[in-house]
Amino acid sequence: MLAQVAFADLHTHTLASDGTGTPTDNVRLASEAGLSAVAVTDHDTVGGLEEALQAGAVYGVTVVPGVEISTMHEGIDIHVLGYWIDKDDPVLLSRLEQLRRVRDRRNEMIVERLRELGLDLTMDDVLQSLQTVKKQGDTIGRPHIADALVRKGYVGSMAEAFERYLGSGAAAFV
Template structure:
């Protein structure tokens, strides 16, 4: 069976590998297709598409859009988007500005806790790989904390400071999930709710199904087997597609985040079904 991993990140956001590297890993994992779904940017798509042509791997142009409900982060994946669409690019730039301000606020909070860190420390480790339109996120702040000796690992950085509810967690206002679904559809894509088991807000699935949601990422590296079964059944009950993704972010200190490419996979038949649920510019 031909299979795909529909959730991977590159250096365009908070992954550690180039888009070409992700495509090569997909090939090594025996996949026929891989999606590039960086946070609030499509900066890695063009390189990945070229690598896919060279290696014979289907690359799905994608994005993972940051949204929130009542202060809870909710992520919406977009597939088969018109990734060069000017309106989409403008909207993603707006989201990156929010993310940039959040990063500044996190660093300010860390400083108030007595940690000698600033944004230059964060930029230091990414300056040689980041390009215009790329994003900087909490993993890069965690990297800076490790380099400066405040924590021993990225996991400790999140456990002590950066995860929801921890001392330096900041969550600025963001767009609603339904708005992200609409943005994706207006860019010609199909929208999928990412890793719903991390939120515990199952009511969102029914609500977003009425707004044009195409599917649910039931199979995810951070879901338990029980959650995967639950969300696959919940998606089916609302007539939604079921997708799978590793949420691969690369390796840091020899540890893979969240899981290796190909650890969660779905039949490539789903790719064609997602195409049937694409939106279009006539929705604007």
């Protein structure tokens, strides 16, 4: 008897962090791609998990509740994926909130550096287009700053924003 083969994507992001689709979109796309399972592993938040779990029941896709925790060691960014987490655990939620506050401060420092470089950009500019998609507990990061740089015409693309300003070693990297 042949074993049944199943495929999964165990590293996806939603609008709750720096993804481009809703949690439902991720699950629907996984279903359309023939995947049996998909993990939602947003950066430092579990904000998209409940919607993803509900969508999993609709689309017949197993949703692995996860998170991507950001940390640093000796100046190097480290991202740790956690699977089958308890999305309601108060200790986890508290630690994720702490990580988001650190990320928020880093974002402010990046914007300060961009202003020092002569770019007229504020955190309000970064948040402007996110108001309709971000909820309490969602993560804001460098891709959102890159998007603001594109919208304001300082760069032509997200890739250029990271190359010139936001990537490791770039002019405004924090």
